[in-house]
Every structure is written in structure tokens, then in C-alpha cells.
Amino acid sequence: MRKWFIVFCVVTIPVASFLIYLHPLWSLWLIILLPSWLVGIYDLTQTKHTIKKNYPLFGRLRYVMEELRPKIYQYFVESDTDGTPINRINRSVVYQRAKRVLRTKPFGTQVNVYEPGYEWINHSMYPLSEHEVPLENLRVEIGSKHCSKKYNASILNISAMSYGSLSGNAVEALNKGASLGGFAQNTGEGSISDFHLKHEGHIIWQIGTGYFGARDHDGNFSEEKYIENATRESVKMIEIKLSQGAKPGHGGILPAKKNTPEIARIRGVKPFVAVISPPGHTEFHNSDGLIDFIQKLRDLSGGKPIGIKLCFGKLHEFEELCIRMKERDNYPDYIVIDGGEGGTGAAPLEFSDSLGTPMTEGLVLACDTLKKYGLRDQIKVLVSGKIITGFHMVRAISLGADACYSARAMMLALGCIQALICNTNKCPAGIATQDKSLSWGLDVENKGVRINNFHQETINSVREILGSAGVDHPNKLKRSDIFRRISPTKVKNLGEIYPFDIK
Template identity: 50%
Template sequence: MRLRYTRLSERVRYYERYIPFAIAICMMPLGLALVGSAPILGVLIALLGLVGTLIGISDLFQTSHALMRNYPLSSRMRYLLEHFRPEIRQYFVEDDHAETPFSREQRAVVYRRAKGIEGVRPFGTLRNVYSDGYEWLNHSMATPHLDGQDFRIRIGGPDCRKPYDSSVVNISGMSYGALSPNAIEALNRAALAGGFAHTTGEGSISRYHRMGGDLVWQIGSGYFGCRDHDGGFSPDLFQKVAADDAVKMIEIKLSQGAKPGHGGILPGPKVTEAIAEARGVPVGVACVSPSSHSAFSTPRGLCDFIKLLRDLSGGKPVGIKLCVGHPWEWFAMAKAFHQTGTAPDFIVVDGGEGGTGAAPVEFADHKGAPLRDGLMLVHNTLVGLGIRDRIKLIASAKIITAFDICRISALGADGVNMARGFMFAIGCIQAQACHTGKCPTGITTQDRDRYRALVVPDKAQRAANFHRATMYALKEACESSGLTHPDEFTPHHLMIRTGPREVRSAASLYDWIQPGALLAGKVVHPAFAKYWDRAGIDDWKMLPAS
């Protein structure tokens, strides 16, 4: 009896998977039967049944998906829920502080500031202040009053004839092509209104960048905007573009967090006429950045290239952007800066967590040093060589709030670049569809029907509002800590909980090198002990152990 019952149960479970298909089939005669008494309802039911039946038949006879073949029609619900899973998780499931990749709280802060909405919070913090890793800034009993909030840093070393007084918060590099024309135009207009800089991204300067805002011209391994017919660097073209008064600084892109190789493939492989115009490439062909620069091949060569760009630009600040990888490669660059006497005016340190428009999961999750680790290594190296005072450090990776700026300033940064923060300000909803060309807000797409919905004047004002509100919050953070400028934050101001009953400052938690210590050979920091003597300025490779 039990065996017969088991077999019956198995047969029922076998046919359960066809129930939605069977219901769809039954809906057709049911709908036709209702046509006489309820015509509209009957026709609607019959049509739904017909559509469901056709889909079920298609599922039964297709050979691409075993799940759809075994579960005709009902398996479609799984794919539908899977399609909307990121949105369901983001809006209804995840915690407000879950940074995947940016938390709901971070996005809400940007949206409120961009729209000019008051952002105060009642009832205190929602964070567990006794959990490991919780951070805070010490405040002062002697607080100054600051009249302004336009914090500036002067970028330009001793060899720079046209230094630039930069805001401490600027727009990070996002190319036209990766972003839509309306998005680029809105960001540049915001830079003009707010008095801050707009980094072009390695796609060079497009017509949409020329709205009056200050520009940082980023040059990658593809040399877009200053390339010859063979894809190499063209000094003549560079000099012509760099002479533009809107170009305030030049940034050599060496590497980026989470991006394949050094240059990688730029988003949107088939370029339009406007993209081709900006990048100096043929219309309609694949637009690829080589994995490495052809204008130099050694750390010493990088120094020569920096000097060349500074001379060709008439003495404008020239810097580099990198995500720290092999320590000996960075040490080789730093040694070259010191030994040749030619150093960049600024270094943008990108974090591996910063990401890009699209990257393989292996790169997004496991390539490149995180921002704090990379920044502190760069800062310590320059301090140890005694050249930190001539090079400004700009941090770039998942920086949103004034606390983020203060924290990274305490760890060695002079200023910050933001990408996602300004994208949120002009309407990004973190749909994570940047690589598809189907951005729902029209920010990361070249689809005219999508990006024309992004109204430039309104979005430009919102981006300017966000910058202004962030700078005001930064002013209040400085005042409350007894400081007059963000560059006065030190590791002693940043406190980090390391256990339920233990708190340490960043000054005691991390290793900090004393000025000139590398020159004196008095460094016991493990990274320097392992790799410093194995870095040379005439090759990127690690030298044999002595």
C-alpha cells in the first residue's frame, strides 16, 4: 500500500510542473465561454491563455534551456524574479548601510544634497558604535569659525610655471562615450557653476566638455586626442589641445582600480562621430586602449614623459593616476622621481574598490590595492624620500561624504576626486547597467531616446548643489575638530575601534615613515624591507635580491 502511495505521489509531483501550462490551455475555452456574458473579460482571458499556451509550447520544444523544457511556462517566473533581483535586494532587502556597491544611506545623502533638501537626522546614529572597525573623528573644545567653505590646494611643483588652485573636491575621470553627452555637459556646467575641476577621462576632451568648466585632461595609453595615425603619442596634437585655457592640468593614466590591464577596452566599442572627433579615431571601429603606454617603457622614461608634457603645455601641472599594484613598481617610480629630479605635480591614487563602468568579476573583486592601503604606501614613500611637500596626493575611490574626505585626508590625501557621487547627483540610481547601453536614467548610454530625458540645466544645478553642500559639511567637520583646512587632519584625529574594549588612532594603528628615512636607510616597514632595494629606475621588473 505504501509503495503504491509513493508511486502516486511521485507521479503527482511529475505532473505538477505542467500545471501553469495546463491552466493557460484551459483559459482559452474558458474565455471563449465568457464572451457572451462578459465580452471584454472573456476576450482578455482567452488572449492571455493563447499567449501562455504559445510560450509553453515554445518552452517544450526549445533545446537551449533544460529548466524551461522541464518546467514550461512556470520557469519563466524564475527568470523574471532573477532579472529584478538586484532591484528587489537594493530597495527592499539590504540594510541601509550595506555598501553593495554603495549603500542606501550614501545614495540618499547625495540625492538630498543635490536637491537642496535638509539632511539632518533625528534620534542619533543608526550604526553600532561598538562594532569592530567603527571609525570617528575627534572633536575639539576650541573650535574656530571659518568664513568660507571654498577649500583650495595649490597644485604645481617647482618646475611648474602655471600652478592651479584646485578645489579639494573635483569630478573624477569619466569619458564621453562611457557617459552620455548630456551627462558630460551637465557635469562640466556644474564645474563651471561651482568652481571645481572636471577630469575628462581617457576618452579626451569632447565638445560636451567645453561648457566653461575647468578641465583636467586625462591621457591614457590610447593617447586619445593627441594620437598619431599609428596610435602613438603626437607632441604636436598634444601641444595644440593643451594650449586651451580650459585645460588646467594634465593627468597621465597609468592604471585604474578594477580595470583590465592599464588601459582596457573603453565602454562602447563602436564609436560615433562625436566620440571619434574627441578621440581622434575613425568612426564606427573598435576603440581600444592598449594595455601599456608606448611613449615610455621604464620609470625613468615616465619622468622624461612628464617633463615633455609639462614643457609642451607651457608649464601646466602634470600628474599621474594609478592604482597601486606591485610595490616594487611604485618604488621604482618614486626612486626615479627623486633621482632624476623630475616628479609629477600630483598623483591620483585610485582604489581597487573604486571600479569602472564594467569589469570582469575577477578584476572588480580581486585586483588592485584598496584606496587606504595604496594611499598610505604612496604617502609614506614620498615622505621617506623627502619629496612629499612638492607632490599633491588626490584620493579616488568610493568617497561620498565629508567624513570620507576627512578620513582619507587624515591618511595622507590633499584632495579627493569623486565619480559615483556626481553620477548620483545627476540622477544615477545604481541600476548597474552601465555596460549595457540601456542606462535607465540616460547617464551611461549613447541611446538618444534615453539620454535626452536627462535635462542638462537641472542636472548641472543638482551636481553644483551637491558639491556646495559637501563643501559646507566639510567646513563644519573642520571647525568641529579645531582645524581651518582639511589638509590639517592627521592620523591622530582618526579613531578606529579594534575590539569591544580597545580603540586606537590611525597614528598608532598604522606604520608611518619619518621624513627622509628612506634616504637614511632607517625603515623597518615590511613592504620597504622586502622590495625597496629590489626596485630600479630603468626597469619595471623586480631586481634580483642582493
């Protein structure tokens, strides 16, 4: 659209000049054309709004509709990117925090507190002040007794999103935000790019079934390639991806349009072909093989924390893994539970909608099973799956998580407008695309600051919620602290709904 605005200017300016030359009355057209030229030129040069920069003049229509929408749909429920009904307020929370505008809202609660599913945490009669909930309490040390280079992580970090799925500018902006705020960015399985390293933000390097960044020409795991990336100073933790909530049991998908020569070089594949990772790992096929691979990666990295990421599947398989970890006294430093409701840029319909345990149930099963076998104290648990607000984090931590990942909220903070064309390479916000004419509009400096703003404001929200509940540390939260309406006249706390009953 940018080129069409330039064509518009190139054509209309000489035509208008010629018409004015013919007759002075034609100068009246300048009343229409001149403001259009000036507004379009301003849009091209500003850095705050990607849509305006990519679509000068015409992109403003989107913001007109944005202003109208709250007034028209204020009491309606919209649909999230995967079709799950959510309240639109969650999106506005991200925008407001990223832009550091008003933190309050008018006219009180705008959700139906008597609708089944509504959740809340009760406050204390003796709340704590902000200073009584130290910021250092909102960080967690990750690393078991087998780990020599433990990592002090924020309780909120950027979830796995690969360079390839996201544009270089988007990845770089996320990394800048992580650098500014002292939290971590997960690379996704697409390996480590220059964009992940430019601002020296902390990196969690994810290794999937394709072993991108740690593979030889035949696609097998390469110790040499692995050491090259694992020993980078920016890499603080390494994560083995077993499965992903949005498409569990299915390999990652990179459409051919997005597989540029640069991405192909980073991943060690051929360019301009669809890259579909295998569903499972070739380096191991059972619990003992996984434990051996974890220790191998830990040793080769120089003792950095090694984790595994999975969408919770069959309970007996996870129990078998826990039994072998207990017997061998060896285990990952952390486990990430990804909910079946997690998002992705591309996945088969049935996998997105009908496979994988939802986050809440998966988190409860994982924590309770680890506790049953006496492993919970050594293994930290992270969680991902529509974590957007401070309350979402408090709820996840009360269920057993030590820290959270967020992808959806971070994308919204980047300027995602949920156009729902992530898999087409035509993202108008310049985020989920490799089209440089679109990613050009995403200003790294501005969006990096917005990512940091969102993180900081959300952490502050968690801090305020804890204080209101009279709790000075997240690890003091219990399942019984969160309440859920079961019916219009019945309420249960999460401790009653999810009791420790693993036998």
C-alpha cells in the same frame, strides 16, 4: 518607453472619442484616461526627473518604490554597485545635497557603532565657528617648482569619466556644475569633447594608454595633437593615466555600441568597433622614460601641472620611481592614487574584485614613500575611490591626501539609480549611454545645478567637521585624529594602524 506612451495617447484618444459618440456612458472612461494623459504629458515636459521624462507615466512607479524603501529597509545594509556592503545613508546624502533638501536626519545614528570597521573623528571641547574655517583653506595649489602655471584646485573634484562611457548630456551637465562651483572635471581617457568645453568649466585632461586626443592615425603619441588640446584655456592640468583602480593593468574598454562616429572622431579611432586600450604606454617603459614624458608634456603645454594616476601596485616599482625622481630632481606636479575599489562601467570580473591595492593602503604607501625620499612637499597627492561624504574626505586627508576626486557621488547627483547596466548602452537615467532617446531625458541645466549643489554642500560639510574638531585647515589633520573600531571592545586610531614605517 516614451514612444509607447505617445502611441498609447494616439490610439486611446480617438477610440475614446468614438465610444463617447456611440453612447454617453462611455465618457466614464475619461475618468481613467484623462488623468493618465495629463500626467504623462507633464512627465514629458518636466526637467527635474530623467526617469519620468524617459518613461512618462510608467516611470513614476520607481518613485513610489523609492518612497517605500526607507520604511522597509531602514535598518538593513544594501550592496553598492561593486558588491561591497555599504549603508544606504550614503546614497541619500548625495540625493539630499544635490536637491538641497533637508540636511538633517531623525532618530539619531543609524549605524552600529560597535561593529568592527566603524570610524569617526573626535570633536574638540573648543570648536571653531564656520567663519574660523575660511573657504580658501579648502583649496590647494597644485604645481611643483618645475611648473609655471600652477592651478588652485578645490579639495573636491569630478573624477575621471569619459565621454563615451557617459552620454554627452551627462558630460555637459558635469561641466556646467564645475563651471558654477569653480572646481574641476576630469575628462577620463576618452579625450576632450565639445561637451567638456561648452560651459568653460575647468578641465583636467587625462591621457591614457590609447593617447586619445593626442594620437596619430597609427595610435602613436602626436605632439601636434597634444599641443592643440593641452593649450586650451579650459585645460588647467594634464594627467597621465598609468592604471585605474577598477581594472589595474588592463586597458580601458569602450563597447562597440557606444562608439558612435562623434566619439570615434574625438578619440581618433574607427566608429562602431570595441575600443580596448593597451594595458601599458608605448611612449615609456621605465621610470626614466616616465620622467622624460612628464617633462615633455609640461614643456609642450606651456608649463601646466602634469600628474600621474595609478592604482598602487608593486612597492619596489614605486620606490624605484621615487629614487630616480630624487636623483634627477624632476617629478610630476601631482599623483593620483586610485583605490582598487573604484568603479567603472565595464571591467573583467577578476580585475574589479581581486586586483589593485585598496585606496586607504595605497594612499598611505604612496605618501610615506614620497616622504621617505623627501618628495612629499613638492608633489601633491589626490585620491579617488568611493569618496562620497565630507567624512570620507576628512579621513582621506588625514591619511595624507591633499584633495579628492569623486565619480560615484557625482553620478548619483546626476540622477543615477544604479540600474547596473552601464555596459549595455541602456542606462534608463540617460547617463551611461549613447542612446540619444535615453540621454535626451537628462536636462543639462537642472543636473548642472545639482552637481554644483552637491559639491558646495559637501565642502560645507568638511568645513563643519573641521570646525567641530577645532581645526581651521585640512593640512592640520593627522592620522591619529581618525579612530576605527577593531573589535567590539578595541579601538585604534589610524596613526597606530598605519604608522610611518617605510624603511
